[in-house]
Amino acid sequence: MNTAAVPPTLGPNAPSTPSPGWHALPHEEVAGRLGVSPAGLSVEEAQARLAEHGPNALPEPPGRHPLLRFIAQFNSALIYFLLAGALAALLLGHHVDAGVIVAVVLINAIVGFVQEGKAEQALRAIGGMIAPHANVLRGSQRVSVHARDLVPGDIVLLEPGDRVPADTRLMRARGMLVDEAILTGESVASAKREEPAPAEAPLGDRHSMAFSGTTIATGQGAGIVVSTGARTEIGRIGKLIAEVEPLATPLLRQVDAFAQRFTWLAIGGAVALFLFAVTLRGYSWTDALIAVVALAVGVVPEGLPAVITITLAIGVRRMARRNAVIRRLPAVETLGATSVICSDKTGTLTRNEMTARRLFIPEGAAPAEIAVSGTGYVPEGELSWPEPGDPALAAGKLLHCALLCNDAHLNVDGGHWRVEGDPMEGALVALAVKAGLSPVIERGDFTRQDEIPFDAAYRFMASLHRHPQGGAVIFVKGAPEAVLAMCDTPGEGWDPALARTAAEGERVLGFAMKRLEDMPERLRLDDVRDGFAFLGLVGFIDPPRPEALAAIAECRTAGIGVKMITGDHGATAQAIARQLGLAEDPQVITGADVDAVSDEDLVAIARDTAVFARTSPENKLRIVRALQSTGQVVAMTGDGVNDAPSLKQADVGIAMGRKGTEAAKQAAEVVLLDDNFASIVAAVKEGRTVYDNIRKMIAWTLPTNGGEVLSVIAAIAFGSIMPMSPAHILWINLATSVTLGLALAFEPTEPGVMDRPPRPAKAGLLSRFMVWRIVVVSVLFMLATFAMFELSIARGQGVEMARTIVVNTLVVLEIFYLFNVRFMHMTSITWRGVLGTPAVLMALAGVTLGQFAFTYLPVMQAIFDTRPVALLDGLMIVGVGVLLMVVLEVEKALLRHLGVFTSEEM
Template identity: 65%
Template sequence: MPEAGLFSALGTTPTGLSSEDAQRRLAIHGPNALPAARPQSPIIRFLRQFHSALIYFLLAGGVAATLLGHLVDAAVILAVVLVNATVGFIQEGKAEQALNSIRDLIAPHALALRDGVRTQVGVRDLVPGDIVLLEAGDRVPADMRLVRARGLLVDEAALTGESVAAEKHEGTVVSDAPLGDRTNMTFSGTLVAAGQGTGVVVETGIGTEIGRISKLLQSVEELTTPLLRQIEHFARHFTAVVLVAAVLLFAFAVLVRGFAWDEALIFIVALAVGVIPEGLPAVITITLAIGVRRMAARNAVIRKLPAVETLGATSVICSDKTGTLTRNEMTAWQLILPAHRLLVGGAGYAPEGEIIAQGADDDAAALDAAMTMLRCGLLCNDAHLRESAGHWMVDGDPMEGALVALAMKAGLEPTEVRAEWPRIDEIPFDAAHRFMASLHRSPTGEMVVFVKGAPEALFAMAKPPIDLEYWNARIDEAAGEGERLLAFGALRKPAGLQRLSFEDVAEIELLGLIGFIDPPRPEAVDAIAQCRSAGIDVKMITGDHAATALAIGRQLGIADDPRAVTGAQIEDLSDGELADLVRDVSVFARTSPEHKLRIVRALQSDGAIVAMTGDGVNDAPSLKQADVGTAMGRKGTEAAKEAAQMVLLDDNFASIVNAVHEGRTVYDNIRKVTAWTIPTNGGEALIVILAIFAGFALPMTATQILWVNLILGATLGLALAFEPSEPGVMRRPPRKSNAPLLSPFLLWRVVLVSLLFAGMALGVFFLTLGQGRDIEVARTMVVNMVIVGEIFYLFNVRYLHVGSITWRGMLGTPVVLAAIAAVVAGQLAFTYLPVMNEIFGSRPLTLADGALIIGIGVALFFVLEMEKRLMRRLGWFEELTE
């Protein structure tokens, strides 16, 4: 659209709006600001922690225990529920701040033309039609169509993911150009890296590109994690089963066995409270919290507690390229001269690395031939490097910073060279002519013009003859490797020249080309290999060009034969077609925030558990949508961090692999807690149920059942939360997202262990009665047998995927040993202290009684170890755990 047409369409003029017109438009369009996220009431957030069928059941059990006078157990149940709620409330205490973080990207003031005069205008007061002036260092205040651009470079990495500042001009582009190709537009929240520009505001507030991301963020619903879904599913079914079983058992005891209704009710409630794994939510929360602490030690900070476990189920990691898989630091990669080619070592802006000639060429001769081009890159350059805390940073354009680093690798000292070759004049880079030229006085006094810019621009300026076939072939090779190219030239001028014009930059000597890449992080290559060995797919989603992204994907080893799909191609696909496509594609290029969001949703629709890494504002919606959104801590925007569940402190993709390792360990430990809790509770219940059905004396009283529940819940079950990783944790495929908490293996263990526990307990019960000893001694034997059996069973479940009969397995951990010591001390008090004998109806036992109980516990351990080994040998273990 010509400028006159643009001004007419927006009802403005080159001199800007009048103050009255601006006020009128402000009333129509509203302030140029994004809506703040509506905070949630702390009370509501705290009450939400109780919204679980299992918690409701626990509270009902606590009320029942209170009514029956079992105040200690009621207090324990209440404490567990409160701990669970408090930890969840604290971990999720930060309300969603992503929208507010995005708002902070918009600068407070802008320089606009009002009434024909340059005026400082509050950014909130900008309206469509305002004429805004931009300079280097400015934050773009609104989406603007450019009417003037002079050397204008805009850092749009937060929106597009591109590492290099985008060149801007006032020309026209096709109407459906991707965001990164809209070179005549500047977007709200981006940063002017160099040059000057003037633009007409076309969108403000929620209508800007950053506003669209804000709306996307609002539309994303937070997902329930796999573990929470499993717990809810388990709680609902378990609650229903226990309630029905309790009612039936109560009816049977009263109507068939003739129990008094109050006596039967006491036993049924005690039994139900014993069966309910009331410690499970708290132990799971503590297990997750321990995972948070371990991950923090490995540079991964968890913002939302359930994300720890979700990492263990991750089957796909979608990663942004720039700054996540790559360093986000441009690096000169190779030098191409007419007769030489050199490769450059090192990465980033650190001036470290060798420059080596390719093939049989002599290194010294090739480097000597390249010195004029290296000097050109250093002098026709406005960037500076500085070192801070051991890290090199660039002030200025990233590619110019890479040229300074390259010159230093070749032994040139920037300050000295620039002093020896003072700059007299320059032609700044502009998208219209696509080159920069600078005039220098050489140490010998002659004038030299150095030029750098787009290869095609310098080819047109080069003194003939040049071998275009040779140069174009080199360009095609470099493009295939994802390199960005700059061409360099030089021209000698008479000593008196003081001003540089376009006529002076003609028939230059073409010095050569330099190829740049944003290099992959070496640790990211290793991390991707680990992901693939763990059955986790890695997909790169970037705003960069397809050729560049695909080349980086190959260097990273992201797939055996990576394919690339662009955002434009995604636009033409339905959601169903996209879901079919995402399985086999590992590189998505030229993507917008909507594309990223669609890709994540397509993967989730196929049952994948998706972790999404990123650092830009453009990543925020997909980070929030992902099962585990992972933001970069150093270079990540606040919007990305607040939308994510996890933040990597070192911006290192490898840290997410460490986090997945810890996540799998956490889930293993949760399974161990469950595999220990449910079967042992089932064994305790089966003992009493068999007694009621068979009509013999109850092996445990209601008070003793509650004692077992009290002494074990806060000790042995909790100890499993601290277990270290099992061997081979990262060589297993991810678990299925719909895998139930009660897996076939766990159901089998519930049956087997319940029967074994019931057999042991009833065996010692009838053996003691058969010796003519009283019922109290027999019941004390049963309680001790249950406790000892659960201790030995604990050692069995410490390792679910390998055998437990190892030195490490038998020795235990300090936490396990401390828990056992606490249980033994409590049980000795239960058995031998007179006050405990009075409260619980227990009696002292002999040394022979203790030896018998321990011997049966050892036998239980070996039986279960043989069962574990047999199932693995027959191949049933893998089937039951799927």
């Protein structure tokens, strides 16, 4: 039991021993323990308690100073090395290039700073859930006070539409239904009554309590404030959020690990090359330093952070078209790494629209079952049964009762049907219309004279109507046990029908009627105690989304586990899980079961269980952490304040955009505009595409840089002339990274992307295949560089012409290698591969124009000391690129055929 539920020792008669939670105590005893009379607290006592307990407000979340948060964005090995590369470019006199690198670093820092600031708004959003004012009794006077001034012991008066200002033990509840979705996830409002609830009751079953932040849907009542501020349920959730440490995304972890290794390798290589050039090759200090700077410029992937950021941003735009709004850029890639999706049930896996699924009516020796087609509130469908005759006619009295003992209305807005009123009553109206009844006509013929609203104390609603043929009729609907108890001859065989509907997770209502000769003056409870004729049962269910069924099947193909974590009842959750194909035989674990096991034992339970029902915020948090402890990348969906801690804990939190609270949205990285599980799976697919494109970009960038570095090293090792100057290396990197490298960010999804299992969370950024490819391509680039350089020198074309040919050769090699790397898991020699995409064609045009300017424009010749290349030399350069493409395609096919690398590594 949580500490918020343990009563403090207030008042003169407070006990010295621990007591059960407030919900389990009679309200008279609660009043005694809190030292409050029916007249409420006096003004003086309220002020004294306010000084003792503090205001009824949630504490402000702690935050770092903005300057410290901004400085922390630079704490990365890759950033340090990029700044070193900027310094190297500056030493070479390339101020523009140095400025570009510094600008990239600053932009990344600003983006991270802004996004981190948004995450801190989650706690502030929860603070806004507390009601601003409350009506209380103080000194026998009804007064309105600011919610901050409420204290334990205050008597609060609650009416429809009020937001409950503090955790309250109800002492009076009349027809009270409370919307507790923000805390429990229940789609149906919770009925409240005064008598104590069982001490072990989970939050959603504490019918004697009204919790801070929830809303009174119908009815009215009064209660005693038992917890305020941080001691309320909503305050406890805020504390859970504050305790959750944000996790680095798989991509950021991989980039950081790669950057650290890369940095030390580059520093070590630069020092070794410098010493080698000076001591063994006789280079002067100045020449050796220039060579090392050229190496640094060649090896630093200065465009890497910018292209990764742009790739993620493109993924954000694509996901927005799939109804997934990304609040933090790295979440795009994290979705692609997701191995487990923990999903809420109501509205995500289901339609969040109650549907009358079947009817049971008295017919012969046993109840007859009538099936109802159609889903949601759309009044389209039909009634069917195996018996002869019209089922709508046979169930006519039940259907009339369902429509008339009903306060809901259906409206259509732009083709979308919505209910005004209780969801189950809305489903009954849709059922009546499917059977051919008109709500307007029937309600006009059977005019209502009086009613007894639903109350949790007696669990039914009754309505009195004038009968068109004279006299009156009373219709009743409610809990089947309560309705059956008021019927004279309900008949036999109803227990099996009730058991069957319960086993399939349906909510059930019973219906009855009684004819009266004369119209009574008003409807009293004594009028509905007996003498009724039982009309039958209606079973309801919130139907699964059809697209969710296909999406879950796709998840199973992609190796992604799906777990349902809901505040709903176990039988309902299990029935929906079975319909969705969540598992072969979905087992249900309740929140109480989770509470009863240790964190170590929960790991195996979380791994093997598909459905968690009646869960608390702590349960959800522990389940997510248990899955993460096994290396799983967890995506968590939610909409209520109770979901915010687990949304923040998950690798990627996904909030519902339609029904989600602001607290859930602020704690999440992704917001779904349509609250649809299928949109999550579509976002996962886009996330895998984004990661594929990032890998393609890395697989293209590092070998091309590697070829330049190997060329510099080989030139020093063999004591030959440098085939390129540092300025030439900078030109190649900058000219191609903003064109060819960026084009890879726009690559469409490769076929079969959802047929691959999720990549391991601890996998490195570079797979074995990528390391192999970097080495092979770097060596091929180096060989092509020296072959073209030496051939040009041998033909007497001079060093300047040879270097011009080398630069153009490297750019052409990068172009052809781009076409090869666009398809990592299949051959690139297809019509789709040859034709490219608009982004590839634009990049190709841009880099071609750039190279023509580099080679033939007098200004560029003056800057880079280049020479015009003859047509035959140009054709030879293109031929080298074609040869590279053929070699790499043969290599890719051979490796795939021999099974040297797995499909996940390629």
